[in-house]
Amino acid sequence: MKYLLHTIFLLLGLNVFSQTQDTATWTVNPPAFDEDEEITITVSGVVPSLWGVSDIYLWAWHEDENGNYIDDSTDNGTWTNSTEVQKMTNNGDGTFSYTLTPTTFYGATGIKRMGVLAKAKDGTGDKKTVPDKHFNVGRVNIEFIEPTESQLILPSGSNQDIRARISEGGVLTGGGSYEVYYNDALVASGTCGFPNCFTTLTNITESGTVRFVGTPPGSSDSGEASFEIYIEPTVVEEALPNGLVDGINYGPDDTRATLVLTAPGKEFVQVAASWNNYNPSNSDVMKRDPSTGKYWLEITGLTSGQVETYQYWVFDTNPIAGSPSLVKVADPYSTLVLSPFDDPFIPASTFPNLPPYPVGQEREVTVLQTGQTPYNWQVTNFNKPKEEDLIVYELLVRDFDADRNYQDIIDRIDYFKNLNVNAIELMPVMEFEGNESWGYNTAFHMALDKFYGTPEKFKELIDVCHQNGIAVILDIAFNHAFGRNPMVRMWMDDPDGDGWGGPSTDNPYFNVFPTHAFSVGNDFDHSSQLTKDYVKNVVTYWIEEFKIDGFRWDLTKGFTQNCGDGTFDGNFGCTQNYQQDRVDVLKEYADHSWLLDDDHYVIFEHLGSDNEEKEWANYRLGEGKGIMMWGKMTDPYNELTMGQNGNKDINRIGHKSHTGFNGPRVIGYPESHDEERIMYKNLQFGSSSNPSHDVKDLDVALSRMSAMAAVSVMVPGPKMIWHFGELGMENSIFTCQN
Template sequence: MFKTTIKALLMLLIPVSVFSQVVTTNPAFPTDNQAVTIVFHAQEGDGGLADFTEDIWAHTGVITNESSSGSDWKYVIAEWSENTDKAKLTRINSNTYELNIEPSIRAFYGVPEGEEIQKMTFVFRNADGTKTGRATGGLDIFVDVYEAGLNVNIESPINGEIVALNQQIPIVAQTTDAEFTRFFINDELIGEYDAQGFTYDFTATNAGKTSFKVEAWSQGESAVDSAYIFVKGEVEIAELPTGMRDGVNYIDDHTVLLSLLAPGKEYAFAIGDFSNWEVNDEVFMKRTPDGERFWIQINNLQAGEPYIYQYYIDGELTVADVYSEQISDPWNDEYISEEIFPNLPQYPFGKTNGIASVFTTAQTPYEWQIENFEAPKKTDLVIYEVLIRDLSEEHSFQFLIDTLSYFKSLGVNTIELMPINEFEGNNSWGYNPSFYFAVDKYYGTKDKLKEFIDACHAQGIAVVIDMVLNHSYGQNPQVQMYWDGENSRPAADNPWFNTVSPNQSYHWGYDFNHESNYTKAFVDSVNSFWIEEFKVDGFRFDFTKGFTNKPGDGWAYDASRINILQRMAQEIWKVDEDAYVIFEHLADNSEEKVLSAYDILLWGNMNHKYKEANMGYNSSDKSDLSWASYQKRGWSKPHVVAYMESHDEERQMVFNNTWGNGYDWYQITNENIGLKRIEMSTLFHLMIPGPKMFWQFGELGYDYSINWPSGTSDDRLTPKPPKWEYQEQWRRKNIQLVTASLNKLKTNYDTWETENFELDVRGEIKTVTLLHEDMNAIAIGNFSVGYKTVEIVFPQGGQWYSFFNDEEDIVLNDQGVWQVLLAPGAYYLFTDKQISEPDLGTGVENNVGEEKSFKYYPNPSNGLLWVETTKSINNIEVYGSMGQRVFHKRIASSNKPVKLSINTKSWANGVYILKLQDNKGEIQTAKLVVK
């Protein structure tokens, strides 16, 4: 059975040679009103600061009874980047450091009397925080704070430690204020001792679980501590059952099979709620003959009950399942409301550390209303890029569902969601991904996401998701499983990641090795999952010029990268032949030309050129818009996804408001003039054939800087306020209406898909001419800040119809030349066939009029509109949906309310803006429908 030797001893501090702990303390049982010395053993834990030769600081705080969770640090000493002497460690030898917590724990951290200190927390780091020393698995370090009096602690073995068969290990226990102690193995009394502590040499001769218990007694009272080890036998070798995939496989309502891809690892356990978070024979995973995977079948589960679990690998690493479809996060879940994610499982604090995974059997499948959606043609795409976090204060999929009528009225036919798979933290753009199969809970449940996609499809709107497969971050289990702690980077044997990025100019997180077959298989599994499980219509892939192992900044032509990306696209099209594959590539045109010819869409950043055009700076081709054209780039297919703004670019109205040009009365820094310029640039944006993209609220002239509120890059990722109220400002509303009308033209008329078009968009006067057998069209805009007399050459003479204002229709001579004086910012769209103004709808329910100081009726109007005010006004105007003024009346100064009628019989059907101004200059607006 057991070979044993007993040694009793008095001890104050257990030396590190006895057992492996990343931190020890002196005294061994620190209390809140004592000074304590923290001893950091840098070679232990994750070894991130082993043999480090420079200074080390502690990032440290406490867990108290006021902490909201086991990870809610309180009274933190200094910010992460602050190197305060108070938290600087003293080097004792190459891997041993000390930090004196004095005059007491309570005083050091500044914890008020009456608040119970439960633990001290630590992460050790170098000066700039690029290297850290943590517990095994990269976890925070926790040190218990005890109450004065009788205490007992089993210092060794670590609870749940895995030991080899016939391995000898020391059992080390210590107590305070004990008269005697009792020691038990598997509930059998082994010995009773008078001393304050003892060691016991134990030889593990039997495989399986062995339990230890120590009782400390004093004056009839006792304190108890327990621990267990698992004596590992041989790993069972067995093939993975046919049809099983990596991650969770649901066998029936009471059974799952877990499969872990971990090449080169020796053994693994699946631990979780189903094992009471202990290792035992029932969760000791089998290994496949090729050594690639571990798997285990978990039986007798309760149907419909969520189970939290992790993998415990080689006795030193605990990680979540990278393939899990839900995670349990000890740091961020507490900030997710019940409304956003009902019945969120509670993290098992005290049983494990770090992120865990969740599975639930007997889930009710989502019932899709639209099974076979026909997505819009690539050439018709009008994409609306959305950051759910900043679209509304509730940051939810439900809000998106409730807002679909707005997107529909805007003429959007594709919504592109910035990353919605799990990323680190809650408050993020999402480009720091960690789990690729799990929906980020901060936005809602996976079924709510499915409901949104289903509702989009019902409205004829496609859904594209932003996928970040260039890099990942430290919470990704694939990073953690193969980690070089000494150098704080992925290890050389990591199957998925490069040790360092080959691109030293542009890199984030940890760089995927896209030449690895493991990475290729993972990428394919991610992409197919979102198409098959969520019916997404495609992907926008972030920073695809990083999909290479070729050193450099990624700009130059790279044949290996082309092969990697074409292979990935081809695998996507095997799952869905019509899926959109969109790259944020931004590399040399010679490479983008090849990718475009392969039916890949590529982002075309026109922010700078439109910025110059909007601000009125047109010299030296500053505002040349021609690069938005696939033909200008020499591409064979219209695959440029051009955009004026994206999540990554400054907003156009910020440029106008801050640096806009001007002459005399015409100053682009004037808000109304600046907003009118956005209408003009939107016309040209949508006239150039090919798919187009808008950034959220761009159609309302959003004017909060990307660096708001500080104006510096420190706030680049800071949440920005949603400004739905901008719809109530008539000038901003005009941009929205112009955008909507042009989107309807683009998606309903073949003219906007023509391959025969002409661009003259380099200078102050810009034109785009579309030539098609059905209809010709020409856009004209004066991007200067002064009046310009010009001659515009149309495709032919004769009748031309003004789209924005039928009062501006023209008849040209046979030469098709139009001589005109263009005001600054003036723009026109003419067609040689008359087309009706599109029915734009109202987007969202509008109760305007009920809280105004005037009323108007009937609405809709069919010939005569009455306007009654409750106070005096001096000006009434009505604007059409394209921004043209169709009615204007000045009223003599008076202190009396006004009642007047407006004849609307000659007006085209559609939406109009009614604008009233009082004697104080205050303006009120309302929406009017004419039928």
């Protein structure tokens, strides 16, 4: 679904239930039209009240003739806030209409196919019609009967039959004429029979585009359709040079770099890139290491300092049902990606000189640049505060200051010093889908999201923090990845062929269904060695490249394989219970982190039983390590601040009330991003029983927040403050400015 490209994933803990409507019927008038003609699209069978609204909105995109996504309507808005421009007219008879001219509506020409759906203004919870509706553009349309796929992989020397039908004004024609072009050279022509035009391409030895042009009898108009043929190359089997890792390998020679990709089960991989104009040839086919199966290719002739971009074109000559034969993906180990969806909306002041996205390509591409100037670190051996002394400030870069970037935080370093915090924990900054997000919808775990700033500016932020005695901790979501992730897409279930889908049954990294009860995104299989390698490589990169002091591991309950039930719900009781496999794999990840950095902070957001959490809290504690566990105390502290009569037992803010914990490895907190703001609830639900001390009064509520800080932060052991909690932030976490 095209709207997934624009989803803003705001709240990890928000349960949203699908509210799709599948009774919609669509028509277009006139039934056949050219791209510069005005048309009216009408839908019936939609009941807005089922979504709790009275108006519905058109969400639209256009595609090439093979159904590949090109771009959205210029006025779609966002999935959570459609623009008023695309509100459909209520005709008063159960139908809704919208009138448009395709070229104006999309701000483009050469439009081949339109896709539409109807939705609520805020589409959260899948308030939309299903399935998507498509309209072919052009009075003359071509339909291929053979081949049925838009991309074919053939051995060299193959023949290929072509059967096509011509329709005019929506009516199938008989007779007429056709021309077939291969890489724009005329290779066949003739007269059509009824109902099919037929010809055969023989002895095909090079990859290319087949373009079929059909003209109805007695007409001066024509239509066209195309498909791609890829000739299966001979893959060179050659040992991977020593010392190379997945992703980009730079060396001392700035004219060279070597790419490495793990793609088990794939027949061959091409590198499509700026240096070959995204038109790869046999010289761009990656070699295969005979012992590991890894694909690799040395790129030569590069210019030091010049920005290049590339994708992997990954081929499967015999994919399982519902999976594509060709997937175009950025490098899973990208450290910087360019996105056609997000980059146009990134301010130049935040990311100066952002490289342009390559024209004519689709989805993310990876940036490669040799000869980069290393960052000049001012602090090379930061002395971290002890775990038990940590006062962590959890921060969302997007909402911290007006410019919403790393420079804002650098400029406010004195603010943090005056608060006497000694660690800043940033909510995920890895490349996520969309620009405005909490960051848990991660697509590329090793790439820095560009909406907050450049890699150099991020290093400066870390350096400035270290100069001021403040550690930097990153929140990272290894439970899952979202749909743009290359390892999802290389092995995806995509029966409608739109280039998006969940993991297929042969995916070596992800489960088809989550194996726990807290599903979000696509669920990593942490029993897979490939997944373990990926996680460890990503951890290594952030520690070694950015000198990150620690990670807060999001949703660690999901690191088990034991609690699936074959649905997206999972088994709740099983998930809540002790699971040995996740105890073991999470210890393995902690060991890897400590191998790289002996004082590295390992923090789990588990929120589970003491019986399981003590396994991590006590792990290697005698060596001065031990894993810190998030200690949520929101409810009892909020009962205290509101002056209400619920549970007010705050003993578990420290480790001594956690059964079996042998040391201070609980990061206790009254407030975090996952909970409604305490100050908001004070003002909304605080006790008014004492008129002289009405908690709903702003000054009284603030005084109680001060008292809360005194009886939380002062308790021995690591503690956490949530972004602006120290200021008594009263806005609900559900607040949206637009």
